[in-house]
Amino acid sequence: xxxxxxxxxxxxxxxxxxxxxxxxxxxxxxxxxxxxxxxxxxxxxxxxxxxxxxxxxxxxxxxxxxxxxxxxxxxxxxxxxxxxxxxxxxxxxxxxxxxxxxxxxxxxxxxxxxxxxxxxxxxxxxxxxxxxxxxxxxxxxxxxxxxxxxxxxxxxxxxxxxxxxxxxxxxxxxxxxxxxxxxxxxxxxxxxxxxxxxxxxxxxxxxxxxxxxxxxxxxxxxxxxxxxxxxxxxxxxxxxxxxxxxxxxxxxxxxxxxxxxxxxxxxxxxxxxxxxxxxxxxxxxxxxxxxxxxxxxxxxxxxxxxxxxxxxxxxxxxxxxxxxxxxxxxxxxxxxxxxxxxxxxxxxxxxxxxxxxxxxxx
Amino acid sequence: xxxxxxxxxxxxxxxxxxxxxxxxxxxxxxxxxxxxxxxxxxxxxxxxxxxxxxxxxxxxxxxxxxxxxxxxxxxxxxxxxxxxxxxxxxxxxxxxxxxxxxxxxxxxxxxxxxxxxxxxxxxxxxxxxxxxxxxxxxxxxxxxxxxxxxxxxxxxxxxxxxxx
Numbered sequence: 001x002x003x004x005x006x007x008x009x010x011x012x013x014x015x016x017x018x019x020x021x022x023x024x025x026x027x028x029x030x031x032x033x034x035x036x037x038x039x040x041x042x043x044x045x046x047x048x049x050x051x052x053x054x055x056x057x058x059x060x061x062x063x064x065x066x067x068x069x070x071x072x073x074x075x076x077x078x079x080x081x082x083x084x085x086x087x088x089x090x091x092x093x094x095x096x097x098x099x100x101x102x103x104x105x106x107x108x109x110x111x112x113x114x115x116x117x118x119x120x121x122x123x124x125x126x127x128x129x130x131x132x133x134x135x136x137x138x139x140x141x142x143x144x145x146x147x148x149x150x151x152x153x154x155x156x157x158x159x160x161x162x163x164x165x166x167x168x169x170x171x172x173x174x175x176x177x178x179x180x181x182x183x184x185x186x187x188x189x190x191x192x193x194x195x196x197x198x199x200x201x202x203x204x205x206x207x208x209x210x211x212x213x214x215x216x217x218x219x220x221x222x223x224x225x226x227x228x229x230x231x232x233x234x235x236x237x238x239x240x241x242x243x244x245x246x247x248x249x250x251x252x253x254x255x256x257x258x259x260x261x262x263x264x265x266x267x268x269x270x271x272x273x274x275x276x277x278x279x280x281x282x283x284x285x286x287x288x289x290x291x292x293x294x295x296x297x298x299x300x301x302x303x304x305x306x307x308x309x310x311x312x313x314x315x316x317x318x319x320x321x322x323x324x325x326x327x328x329x330x331x332x333x334x335x336x337x338x339x340x341x342x343x344x345x346x347x348x349x350x351x352x353x354x355x356x357x358x359x360x361x362x
Numbered sequence: 363x364x365x366x367x368x369x370x371x372x373x374x375x376x377x378x379x380x381x382x383x384x385x386x387x388x389x390x391x392x393x394x395x396x397x398x399x400x401x402x403x404x405x406x407x408x409x410x411x412x413x414x415x416x417x418x419x420x421x422x423x424x425x426x427x428x429x430x431x432x433x434x435x436x437x438x439x440x441x442x443x444x445x446x447x448x449x450x451x452x453x454x455x456x457x458x459x460x461x462x463x464x465x466x467x468x469x470x471x472x473x474x475x476x477x478x479x480x481x482x483x484x485x486x487x488x489x490x491x492x493x494x495x496x497x498x499x500x501x502x503x504x505x506x507x508x509x510x511x512x513x514x515x516x517x518x519x520x521x522x523x524x525x526x
Contacts, residue, residue, distance in 0.1 A: 055369055076371075107364055127371045134375040141383050152391035160401035175395060195396055196388040203387075204380060225368035229376040288365070 043306045045299045052295050053219050053288055055133045056108060057089040061216060068094055075129040077102060077110060082123060089129070132218040133226070140211040140220070144203055147171070178202055182343050186350040194349060197237060201230065202342040209287065209334035213327070221337075222287030224280070231280035234345040235273070242352040275348050279341055286337050290330045297323045 051060075059071040072090035079085070082101065091099035095106065102125060103113045112123035130138075151171045154164075164172050178199055183191035208220040220226055248254075250268040253261055301319045305312020501515075 050365070054365065055372060109364075127369065128374060129371050130375070131369070131371060133369075133372050137376065137379055141379055145383065145386060148387060148391045148395075152394045155398035156394050160398040161405055171395075172399070176399060179396070179399070192396075196392040197384065199392050200380075200384045200387050204383060223369070223372060224366055225370075225372040226376050228368050229373055229380060233377075233380060 043299075043302055045296070045303060048299060049292055049295045053222060053291055054108060055131045055218065055223060057092070057104065057110075057129055057131055058094075059132050059135075059216075059218075060094075070094075073130050073132060073135055075102075075110065076127075078126045078128060079112060079123055082112070082125075133220045133223055136211065136218045137208060137220050137226070140207045141204070143211070144207040148203065174202075175199060178342060182339075182346045186343070186346040187353065188350070190353060194237075194241075194346070198342050198346055201234070201345060202338050205230070205283065205341055206334065206338035209338060210331075212287065212291075213330055213334060219287060219291050222284060222291055224284050227280040227284040230283070230341065231276040234279060234341075234348070235276040237345070238272075238276070238348045238352050241349050243355075245355060246352045275344075279344055283337050283341050286333060290326070290333055293326050294323055294330065297326060 057075060058073050060068065061071075062069040072088045075085070075087055075089045075092075077085045085100050085102065087099060089104075091097070092102075092104040095104040095108075097103075098113050098117060101112055101114075101120075101123075102110050103117070103119075105111050105119075110125055110127045110129070112120040112125045114120045147167060148171065151168050154166075154168050158165075179191070179195060182198055182202075183195050187194055205221060208226070211217055212220050212222070250272065251265055253264045253268065256264060297319050301312055301316045304315040
């Protein structure tokens with residue numbers, strides 16, 4: 001099953017990359033790729049990788065002879081000067097044309113333009129478009145809701161004392177694991193209050209991680225905006241859970257000399273914000289790295305292929321093998337990162353709610 | 363680094379999505395799942411502890427049963443012994459009684475026999491006496507006709523008597 005996925009992914013990358021060779025681009029390229037046999041074929045690995053990782057206003061699969069194989073997504077722009085604009089991203093013609101006074105920049109950012117096509121700095125445009133990350137996240141969450149509520153209904157229907165069946169079997173050990181290893185072990189007897197939040201965070205990250213691994217889908221959890229939101233939410237949860245003891249430790253650390261206290265206070269205060277920031281960066285970096293590595297291994301085929309066809313064909317089995325290997329690791333990472341985010345959030349909440357009995361632990 | 367610039371749209375949509383998903387799951391999923399899991403776990407724990415209790419109860423019942431059995435066995439042995447003694451006594455009593463009765467019956471029988479014998483003897487004696495008297499009468503009548511013979515006879519008689 002998984003190797004099939006990998007095969008499909010590779011095939012997808014093949015078409016994806018091939019067609020990108022044909023893309024006409026005047027931009028300066030950070031990394032000059034080797035010239036292919038055909039003159040128009042130009043390999044730009046870093047751009048390809050970035051295109052794979054970054055958000056986009058469409059689900060772009062391939063470009064064959066100038067025809068784009070893509071699903072356009074709705075664009076929603078709010079501008080204080082011009083109001084709300086709502087149209088399909090296909091109107092941008094993949095960045096080639098302006099529409100309703102907006103244009104897609106080379107970086108994929110929507111800018112307001114004047115009639116002559118130059119950027120209009122005076123008009124602020126806030127982009128609330130349903131980009132591919134947003135759409136994919138919505139779809140993943142719909143799937144998550146469907147699965148989890150289905151399981152919950154099973155519990156309601158069958159009562160507590162029947163053995164779990166079907167998907168319940170898959171979900172129950174995860175839920176009990178989160179409850180016992182994350183909730184109970186970090187939060188003690190107060191764990192019940194935080195369980196809905198912890199479970200939601202875990203499954204929210206997990207489903208997006210896993211769906212993001214399917215070839216052709218967007219890299220939702222590897223987007224800093226996504227992890228930023230989760231980190232801010234966990235920061236809020238941590239702050240709302242704090243007690244006087246927690247703040248006492250920050251503003252008047254016990255058991256240290258006065259001068260050290262002066263140094264410790266800003267450090268401790270910063271720590272409050274650095275902890276969620278670390279959560280944000282950890283998830284983001286892990287997922288981005290995974291996607292970059294997989295894309296790199298696939299792209300190696302074409303880098304070698306652009307040197308000579310034989311090298312490309314010859315290297316492909318090696319590349320595929322490595323990709324499969326990394327894919328398995330990524331499946332593991334999808335679970336591990338979801339767990340780490342949830343667990344560390346629980347640890348931080350635990351620190352915030354811990355009582356005076358932990359005086360020695362500092 | 364555009365990679366590190368959070369997009370406003372995704373930011374807002376993720377926040378909205380998370381909040382909605384959180385409340386939906388909290389209302390429709392987590393509460394019921396967690397309570398069901400808890401209920402099941404406490405149910406299992408209760409079942410185990412009650413099983414343990416029942417086991418102990420069973421063990422104590424078994425002990426009790428054994429004690430009862432032993433007691434019953436002892437009682438049975440005692441009863442059998444008593445019954446044997448009683449029966450032996452009854453048998454010997456019956457034997458004694460029977461012997462006494464037998465002796466009495468035999469004694470009575472002997473007494474009766476003796477009485478009968480005596481009665482019969484008396485009767486015989488009487489009859490013999492009567493017969494003797496009758497015969498003597500007849501003889502006397504006949505003898506009175508014949509004097510010599512009479513004397514002869516008397517002589518004869520006298521001779522036999524004499525020897526007594």
